[in-house]
Amino acid sequence: MSAPHPSVAACRSAVRQALDGMPIGTKVWVALSGGPDSLALAAATAYVGRKEGYLTGAIIVDHGLQAGSDRVAQHAAEQARLAGIYSVFVERVVVGRDGGLEAAARKARYDAINARVDTEGGHDPQILTGHTMDDQAETVLLALARGSGARALSGIPPRRGRIARPFLSVRRSDTVGACSAQGLTPWHDPTNTDPDGPRRSALRASVMPALVDVLGPGVVSGLARSAALLQADADELDRQARSAMQTSTSTVRADEWRCDMLAALPDAIRSRMLKMLAEAKGAGPLTTVHVNALDALVTQYKGQGAVSLPGGYEARREYGRLVISHPLERPAT
Template sequence: MTGPHPSVAAVRNAVREALDGCDIGTRVWVACSGGPDSLALAAATGYVGRKEGYLTGAIIVDHGLQADSGVVAERAAAEVRRAGIHTVFIEKVVVGREGGLEAAARNARYMALNNRIDAEGGLNPHLLTGHTMDDQAETVLLALARGSGARALSGIPARRGRIVRPLLSLRRKDTVAACQALGLNPWHDPTNLHPDGPKRSQLRTKVMPALVDVLGPGVVSGLARSAALLQADADELERQARSAMSTSASAVRGEEWRCDMLAALPDAIRSRMIKMLAENKGAGPLTAAHVTAIDQLITDFRGQGAVSLPGGFEARREYGRLVIIDPHKKPSP
C-alpha cells in the first residue's frame, strides 16, 4: 500500500505540526480563496481534522472586485467541499480605498473572517491561511524596498493571535502539486500573474524569476530564513522595550516621559518604546518617519514644534518631557 503523494503528505504534516497540542473539538477554520495554496490547505486541514477530532470549516471572502467574483466564490466553495470540508461560508464584503486597494481588501477580508468566526463560536477557534514560503520572500522584498525596520523585514509571522500560517515552510509549487495529486481544480487569480498588475504581481512575475536566475533557486528559502531570524530579533527587542516601559516608573509623571531617561536607552529599545507609547494612546499605526521625528524631540531637541501623528494625535516636548496629546481629551483647566 503506497502513501500519499509527497506534496500531499508535506502539506498534511505542516498542518498537523501547526495544530499540535490543540484539544479534541478545537474549531479550525481555513481562509480559502479557491487558489492552489488555500485549497491544498483546506484539503490537508479536513484530513487532519478528521484524524485528530477537530471541527473544521472554511470561509471564502467575495471581495466583489471582479465581475465574476460571485461565480469564483461558489466554485471555490464546491472545491473545498470536494477537498473534505463541508462547513463552508461565503462572506461578501465591500472594499474601500483607504490605504490603497490591496490594503483595503486585506482589511475587509480579515474583518469578515473574524466576524464569522466570532459568530460561530466554538472551542479555541483557529484561523489557518495559505501563505507559503514564496509569499514570505515577496513580503520581505517589498519591505526591503520601502526601507522598513526589522519587524516589517521579518515578514509574515507564523502565528499572530488565532491566525496560524502552517505553509510558510513550503513552496507554492508544493501546493500546486498537492492539488493535482488530489484531483482538485484550483482557481488561478489572473491579477497574481499579470506583469503589469499590482506591485506584488510584478514582483512575482518579473523580479523573483530574475533573482532566481542570478542568485539561484535558494534565494526564496534564503529570504524566508532571514525573515525567521529577524522575527526572533524583533520579538526580543520588543520584549526588552516592554520591560523598560514597566520598570521605568521614575521616568513617568502621569502620561509624560522624561526625555533624558529615554535618551539614555539604546536606540533599538527607545524607538520601539516610542512606537508603543504612541500606539498605546491610540495614535497609529506609526511609520518610521513618525518614530524618527519623535526621537528627535528626545535626542536632538532644537525647539522644534509638535509632531503630527495618525488620528489627530501630537507628540510634543514640554519641560524636558515627552507628551502624547490625545485630541479626544479636553485639556485640563
C-alpha cells in the first residue's frame, strides 16, 4: 500500500493531533464551507474518525449573501459525502448587520453550528474549523495594522472550548493539494482573492504575495510562530491579571476597587485587569480607548468625570476607589 500524498498526510496528522485523547464515540463536526481548507479538513476528519472510532459529521451554513449560495451549499454537501462524511446538515441563516457584515455573518454561522451540535447531542462533541497557517498570518498582520495588543496579535487560538482549529499548522497550499490528490472539487469563493473586496481579501490578494516576494516564503510560518509565542505570553498575563483581580475584590466591595492598589500593578497586568473588571460587570467588549480612559482614572486622576463604557455602563472615581456601574442600577438620591 503506497503512502498518502504529502499534503493528505499533513492534513490527517494535524487532525489526529487535535483530537488526541478523545474517547471512542466522540462526535466530531466539521464546519464546512465547501472551500479547499474545510473540504480537506472534512476528508482528513473522515479518515481519522474511521481509524480512531469517532462519529463524524459536517455542518454547512448557507448565509444567503451571494446569488446561488444554495447551490454552493448543496455542492459542499455532495463533496462531504465523497470525502467520507455522511452525516451532513445544511443550516440556512439570516445575517444581520450588527458590527458589520463580516462580524454578523461570523456570529450567525457559529450560532447555527453550535445550535445543530447541541441538538444532535453526545458527550463533549468537538467542532473543527479549517483555519490555516495562512489565515493565522493574515490575522496577525490585520491586528498589527490596527495597533492591537498581545492578545489580538496572538491571532486565532488553536482551541477555544469545544472548537478546535487543527490546520493552524498547515499551509493553504497543502489543503488545495489534499483536495486535488483525493479527487475532491472545492468551491473557490471569488471574494477571497478580490483586491477590491473585504480587507482580509485585499490582504490575501495583494499584500501577502508582496511580502513573500520581498521576505521569502518563510514569512507566513514566521508570523504564525510569533502568534504562538504571543499566545503563551498573553495567557500568562491574563492569568496574573485574574489573580490580581481576586486579591483586590477580597478587600473591598465587589463593585469597587482601590485605585492605589490598581496603580501599583505593572501596566500590562493593570490594563488587562481593568478590562476584565468592566466586562465582568457587563460592559463590553472594551476597546483600547476605553481601557486607556479607565487607566487614566486610576493613574492620572485630575478630577475628570465618568468614563462612558459599552452597554450604557460608566466608570467613575469616588473617594479613591474605581466604581463601575450602570446608571439604572444606582439608587436615587
